[in-house]
Amino acid sequence: MTQMTARLGFFVLLMPLLLWLALLIIIPHIDMFLLSLRERVGVGEYETSFANYLILFTEPLYIWTFVRTAVMSVLATAITLIIAFPVSIYIAKIAQGRLQQILFMLCLIPFYVSELVRTFGWMILLRETGIVSNFVQWVGIVDRPVEFLYNDAAIMVGLVYTSMLFMVVPLVTTLESLDNSVIEAGYDLGGSTLSVMREIIIPHAAPGIMSGCIVVFMLSLGNYLTPIMLGGKDSLWFTEMIYNQFIVRFNWELGAAFGFMLLVLSSAIVWAMLRLTGQTLAKTME
Amino acid sequence: MTPDLEAVGLSKTFADFQAVKNVSFTVPAGSFFSILGPSGCGKTTIMRMIAGFLEPSSGDIRIKGESVLGVAPNKRPVNMVFQHLALFPMMNIADNIGYGLRRQKRPKAEIARKVDEVLERIGLPGIGQRKVDELSGGQKQRVAIARCMVLEPDVLLLDEPLGALDLKLREHMKLELKALQEAFETTFIYITHDQSEALVMSDQIAVMNQGRFEQVGTGKDLYYRPQTSFVAGFIGDSNCWEGKVESVDATSTLVRLDNGSAIHGVFDDRTSHVGDSVDIFVRPESIGISRNASDFLDCENRLSGQVHDVIFNGAASRVMLRDSQGGTMIEVALPQSGGSTDLLKGESVHIGWRAAQSTCFVKGAV
Structure with a gap:
């Protein structure tokens, strides 16, 4: 009897999680998958086939956008890591007490503002009549207004800026868990800054680096707002393709196939990153 | 080298x-x-x-x-x-x-x-x-x-x-x-x-x-x-008392504790003057304890008192003694040989130690 109640209690407590998983993740995805397998052969007539997926691979624009989005996201992740790592070391190991809290807050505060407003901030800086353009004219590097927006560099700046916090937080957490005396021991036994970094700090921070990279990569890959706003209408971002299929072209079948391919792509790249660095997903979630 | x-x-x-x-x-x-x-x-x-x-x-x-x-x-x-x-x-x-x-x-x-x-x-x-x-x-x-x-x-x-x-x-x-x-x-x-x-x-x-x-x-x-x-206080255990130098002679110094008891002690390489405030350290293990006063005839310091408590800690067992003259609490090592292991609370006992075993330091001197 008590065993029965215990088991019942277990399921009741588990129910919100199960409902969430089933209703919001599993069912929509199954539905999307089924949708992506429908080929429109006539008005209101459908057949089951992989035709939608074939379109993705045969149409150069689609496959180019697909690859481009993946490469840009990987690049954005790498740049974010390179910038965030020294920042995190400073926050976790060098800054003391109040300064540490203030620096951490400074990383967090931009996120009090919505992503839209933050991206507008970059547009104000980078547009043709913006601050950066005016500044380079004033300095005398150029003699005409320069458009900094609507190119890949602007997209990259936006993606890195949006992702920074999600890299800094896991990095600071893992770096803080590294005992200072372990770093000191590294120096004491003859290590240089470079070798202490390579043999002690980076191996210790590896799970944090990985989880930061996974989050940033996913965020970049799935980002819609930043590429559109900073890269313009022709920014060739894959999420934009999905949006167009669903909303503009009203071709839900193709949109679903695109969405599903994005899921496959992100899973594949995360898996490859884990394999490459010898990490496991469980370790990065600690 | x-x-x-x-x-x-x-x-x-x-x-x-x-x-x-x-x-x-x-x-x-x-x-x-x-x-x-x-x-x-x-x-x-x-x-x-x-x-x-x-x-x-x-x-x-x-x-x-x-x-x-x-x-x-x-x-x-x-x-x-x-x-x-x-x-x-x-x-x-x-x-x-x-x-x-x-x-x-x-x-x-x-x-x-x-x-x-x-x-x-x-x-x-x-x-x-x-x-x-x-x-x-x-x-x-x-x-x-x-x-x-x-x-x-x-x-x-x-x-x-x-x-x-x-x-x-x-x-x-x-x-x-x-x-x-x-x-x-x-x-x-x-x-x-x-x-x-x-x-x-x-x-x-x-x-x-x-x-x-x-x-x-x-x-x-x-x-x-x-x-x-x-x-003296940091290394090993010690009884530590404060007092004033009452008289100085060739071999030892007589120190009057604040509560009236008199202790004979020695100064380590230092001269002291009558009236100096001093700290006296006596190690529990250098104090003898016995039921017979006659055991300590050769000791400069002889006191008697009541057993206040016996703290059993194996080889490091201690007897806490209240001096019957001044009421000072004295910590004495409980010898593991000789008939003192069966001491009871409240019992009257005698203790004694040599002047050389009470080390004195003038207060404030470095």
Whole structure:
């Protein structure tokens, strides 16, 4: 009897999680998958086939956008890591007490503002009549207004800026868990800054680096707002393709196939990153 | 022969706090030197200055006669065993020990051979491929020492490395550390707040208090001939009383305690004057206890009192006695031989000790 109640209690407590998983993740995805397998052969007539997926691979624009989005996201992740790592070391190991809290807050505060407003901030800086353009004219590097927006560099700046916090937080957490005396021991036994970094700090921070990279990569890959706003209408971002299929072209079948391919792509790249660095997903979630 | 380590007028000031005040000492080659003091006395600061993690505010540190001021920690011929050992958890044991050798760019075969050799010497052959967290506390301890010793440093610094071990293992490691030091013939500088660790292992002990060295000497010196009241109180147990000098003669000094009892004592190499305020230290183990007053006829100090309490602690058992004259509480070691083990609360007993066993220090004198 008590065993029965215990088991019942277990399921009741588990129910919100199960409902969430089933209703919001599993069912929509199954539905999307089924949708992506429908080929429109006539008005209101459908057949089951992989035709939608074939379109993705045969149409150069689609496959180019697909690859481009993946490469840009990987690049954005790498740049974010390179910038965030020294920042995190400073926050976790060098800054003391109040300064540490203030620096951490400074990383967090931009996120009090919505992503839209933050991206507008970059547009104000980078547009043709913006601050950066005016500044380079004033300095005398150029003699005409320069458009900094609507190119890949602007997209990259936006993606890195949006992702920074999600890299800094896991990095600071893992770096803080590294005992200072372990770093000191590294120096004491003859290590240089470079070798202490390579043999002690980076191996210790590896799970944090990985989880930061996974989050940033996913965020970049799935980002819609930043590429559109900073890269313009022709920014060739894959999420934009999905949006167009669903909303503009009203071709839900193709949109679903695109969405599903994005899921496959992100899973594949995360898996490859884990394999490459010898990490496991469980370790990065600690 | 040049000493392995020499500190001259070493001082360290943090913002508004002077952690180390003008400390000088010399450590001969191949000896075991301990710095013993309560926490916050500045011993870790000295250690970190020798290792190179802190720059002294003034003074000099010389290793084998050469000043190491301004030399980075990774360039100094000293290595340190950290308080929590600081083994690298991301490496196996062989890589941990080989870390320093890899930094010296030694050939791989030589590193492997040296690692095997040192593992053999610490009595843990064949554990090279294990992970750090697979070892027991005592094994980690030895690996941490091996990781330093494989680099053949001139001086090995040990920062309370036994603190994290349980009592039995600590007792065992004390002897083992001493044996390792003798086997490697390296100079060990050991800092601790545990007097027993210092007494058991050291050739020389410096007792440190509030940034100064109070006394440097062998364990025996510190125990039998303390030079300051801090050392007398810190090393071993003591009864400590305050009083005033009443009379001074050739062999001893008579001190009147604040509560009226009179104690005969001696001053260590110091002259005292009638009327001086003094501290008197008497070790519980130097006081005799008996039911017969006649046992103490040759003692200058003879008192009687009531047993207030018997504290049983094996070999370190104590009798708390209330002096029947002045009411002073006196702690007396309970002898394990002779008929005193069956003392009961409230019983009247006699105690006595020689004047030479009560050490007096004039208050305020350094």
